[in-house]
Amino acid sequence: MYDGGKIITGIIIFLLFATFPFYYNIGKAHVKPDPKLDTPVIKQLKEKKCVESKAYMRANHMQLLDKWRNQALREANRTYRNEEGKLFEISLQNTCMRCHSNKQKFCDECHNYAEVKPYCWDCHFVKEAKEGGAAK
Amino acid sequence: MSMDRREFLKIAGLAGLGLGIGAGASGWIFSRGLEASDFIPSPGALTAKRWAMVVVLSKFKTEDDYKRVIKACHKFHNVPDIGNPKDEIKWIWTDTYEHVFVGQENEYLPEAFKEKPFPLLCNHCTNAPCVRVCPTKATFKRKDGITMQDYHRCIGCRFCMAACPYGARSFNWRDPRPFIKETNPTFPTRTKGVVEKCTYCVELLEKGEMPKCVQASNGGLIFGDLQDPNSEVRKVLSENFSMRRKAELGTGPSVFYIIGGGEEDV
Amino acid sequence: MFEKALVGGRRYWTLVAVLLAIIGIGFLVYLKQLSYGLGITGMSRDVSWGFYISQFTFLVGVAASAVMLVIPYYLHNYKKFSKIVILGEFLAVSAVTMCILFIFVDMGQPMRIMNVxxxxxxxxxxFWDSVVLTGYLLLNIIIGWTTLQAEWKETAPPKWVKPLIYLSIPWAISIHTVTAFIYAGLPGRHFWLTAIMAARFLASAFASGPALLILLALIVRKYTSFDPGREPILAISKIVAYAMVTNVFFFLLEVFTAGYSQVPGHLGSFEYLFFGLEGHGKLVPLMWISILLAFIAIVLLVIPTTRRHETTLTVACIAVFISLWIDKGFGLVIGGFIPNPLERVFEYWPTLPEFIISIAVWATGFLILTILYKIVVSVREGIGPGEPVH
Structure with a gap:
């Protein structure tokens, strides 16, 4: 083999790089995310249901939020009529976070686990959160 | 089967393209789902064909009249007070006649008039230069004439700031949050790197409320539909002489100034 | 062919290492800008574009100037440019890359760039600027690389390059026209609102770009075995002379319109730039240096003896480059913002971090240029049995 040393070094560097996620996370015990729904507002709800079904929200809340913001801000449609015909004011801060006031135990729980960092919180507040409240 | 490097690259490229199209298509399929839901304007919202504002200068008598209006706006919208002119952010502010109506100054005007502050805000131009230049439609025109700013989409190129002939736009040169004394928890802040300005309080109009500055002005600011002949703005405009800033540029500003004239004092 | 960039002498690697070090420092400062925000620069609510955008504007001109070699060589069959035209095309590649980087570092939300x-x-x-800039970058990479590869293999370039070369001519004009339109179409900015802006941009581009190219050709000749020859340099120097005179003429047209009409809006920025306004005059010395250098350059370029003499030509080219850099890479953009739309004066001066990031972008461009020119020189050294090989 020509330049065997260089090639083998190259392969080793590549393997080290490609397997980085594995050895970087060795020893970090990951707890299964367990989002909490026990906020005072939710506890008082008679029918504990979000704007859409739990399954839909779990899978598609990001697409729904994206549509919400475009409709509210760009199309002046600030009311959402869900599958059952119920009306909701479109507002992350005033509608979503009114029930889910426990951002850390609800949003961050899964977002941290999945290593996603939505920039919602750069601008939107969480009422009871401490200063900043950014997803860390 | 043997293949040379060129052929391998071609096949690999095509395969990559195929994968990309497949991933895109599946994303599209999975993102659909809700059929019956829809979006509607909020019931009870104030609507208009063309929102406009009239500044009745005679109603601004004391320093407090200006301060109250500015504070109402800036407090509600979480506008930071950074405290230096370089990084300053303002939605509504004041300046004197010679700076507001550039080129119309006249050294023989009454001294009191020369020093009188004029409230300034975004003119929500009919033919807005900022909307024309924005490369992402982050700033855009609503059907009711409001020039809106989408902070989610703004890339912070600041072309709109160069285009605005009224200096109505502010850029977040740094994180605004540490400079907001009391935050209004019902309204978001902005993040560093986006442009912001007055929005005629769209979020309040859609709840059936007048803009904050109008509410706080004790009649100094009148807000209404320019296309409705029976609206209050049309009434005051038909009864008084009014001016608009730099109307000669063809921007069609929708903020009108009634400067003394028929009123008792200036 | 790229492997030629991977072998080189000590001087080559030292240069690459120094440039990489500067880029590295600049990158660290950029990370700081990313976390703090653009407030780290001298830009403000009133002067909302600064050093970055003015460098971008200047470099678009440098990029467009490649066409001044392409037109004589490909349209008029001026064979003497055969060796040097590739230097122009690769200079364009480097300059457009810097343009794109300068826009990128100027963005408040760079991660959203794909929104465009x-x-x-x-x-x-x-939007159109992003279209024409990326297009021009691709055109010059493809044209330059393919023609050089053909030269290396000692064959004729493939036929499909010809249409691309012809396309690159109007495209070069378009990049600077569109860049001028960024400024020339804004109501309320009197200094920029002028129909002659695009023409002025092109004139200054065809002076500053070829002047830089002469300097680069002389440097390449000094440090490598590659000799572009005397005649092409003399031909380019004539282009610089005509373009520089045209540029100054266009500038004087602006001065006349503002000065004779006496319309305050038109006068404001000129007053600020050349005499200072309301006690503010940070740019005044720079602007007069630009005028002085332009004057020296024109004298040296117009007189045939000094234009043909290499030392005086070098001085003239440096003077052209610096004069136009001050004029377009600083005064034109900053001057347009002062006084502001409310006729108030708020000044601007770049900060140290802003300056370091800008230097790093220049270093990136120079690194790309170094590597591309190294390949050109190595290819040239490999062919032509009559030529000495160092």
Whole structure:
């Protein structure tokens, strides 16, 4: 083999790089995310249901939020009529976070686990959160 | 089967393209789902064909009249007070006649008039230069004439700031949050790197409320539909002489100034 | 062919290492800008574009100037440019890359840059600028690389390059026209609102770009075995002379319109730049240096003896480059913002971090140029049995 040393070094560097996620996370015990729904507002709800079904929200809340913001801000449609015909004011801060006031135990729980960092919180507040409240 | 490097690259490229199209298509399929839901304007919202504002200068008598209006706006919208002119952010502010109506100054005007502050805000131009230049439609025109700013989409190129002939736009040169004394928890802040300005309080109009500055002005600011002949703005405009800033540029500003004239004092 | 960039002498690697070090420092400062925000620069609410955008504007001109070699060589069959035309094309590659980087470091939300493509907005000049700049970059990479490869293999370039070369001519004009339109279409900015802006941009581009090219050709000749020859340099120096005179003429047209009409809006920025306004005059010395250098350059370029003499030509080219850099890479953009739309004066001066980031972008461009020119020189050294090989 020509330049065997260089090639083998190259392969080793590549393997080290490609397997980085594995050895970087060795020893970090990951707890299964367990989002909490026990906020005072939710506890008082008679029918504990979000704007859409739990399954839909779990899978598609990001697409729904994206549509919400475009409709509210760009199309002046600030009311959402869900599958059952119920009306909701479109507002992350005033509608979503009114029930889910426990951002850390609800949003961050899964977002941290999945290593996603939505920039919602750069601008939107969480009422009871401490200063900043950014997803860390 | 043997293949040379060129052929391998071609096949690999095509395969990559195929994968990309497949991933895109599946994303599209999975993102659909809700059929019956829809979006509607909020019931009870104030609507208009063309929102406009009239500044009745005679109603601004004391320093407090200006301060109250500015504070109402800036407090509600979480506008930071950074405290230096370089990084300053303002939605509504004041300046004197010679700076507001550039080129119309006249050294023989009454001294009191020369020093009188004029409230300034975004003119929500009919033919807005900022909307024309924005490369992402982050700033855009609503059907009711409001020039809106989408902070989610703004890339912070600041072309709109160069285009605005009224200096109505502010850029977040740094994180605004540490400079907001009391935050209004019902309204978001902005993040560093986006442009912001007055929005005629769209979020309040859609709840059936007048803009904050109008509410706080004790009649100094009148807000209404320019296309409705029976609206209050049309009434005051038909009864008084009014001016608009730099109307000669063809921007069609929708903020009108009634400067003394028929009123008792200036 | 790229492997030629991987072998080189000590001087080559030292240069590459120094440039990489500067880029590294600049990158660290950029990370700081990313976390703090653009407030780290001298830009403000009133002067909302500064050093970055003015460097971008200047470098678009440098990029467009490649066409001044392409036209004589490909349209008029001026064979003497055969060796040097590739230097122009690769200079364009380096300059456009710097342009794109300068726009990028100027953005408040750089991670959202793809919004320009995701939400295409044909009424925005910035949208078209991104289209023409990327197009011009691709054109010059493809044309330069293919023709050089053909030269290396000692064959004729493939036929499909010809149409691309012809396309690159109007495209070069378009990049600087569109860049001028960014400024020339804004109501309320009197200094920029002028129909002659694009023409002025092109004139200054065809002076500053070829002047830089002469300097680069002389440097390449000094440190490598590659000799572009005397005649092409003399031909380019004539281009610089004509373009520089045209540029100054256009500038004087602006001065006349503002000065004779006496319209305050038109006068404001000129007053600020050359005499200072309301006690503010940070740019005044720079602007007069620019005028002085332009004057020296024109004298040296117009007199045939000094234009043909290499030392005086070098001085003239340096003077052209610096004069136009001050004029377009600083005064034109900053001057347009002062006084502001409310006729108030708020000044601007770049900060140290802003300056370091800018230097790093220049270093990136120079690194690309170094590597591309190294390949050109190595290819040239490999061919032509009559030529000495160092």
């Amino acid at each position: 493509i995701l939400h295409p907005t044909p009424n925005s000049i910035l």
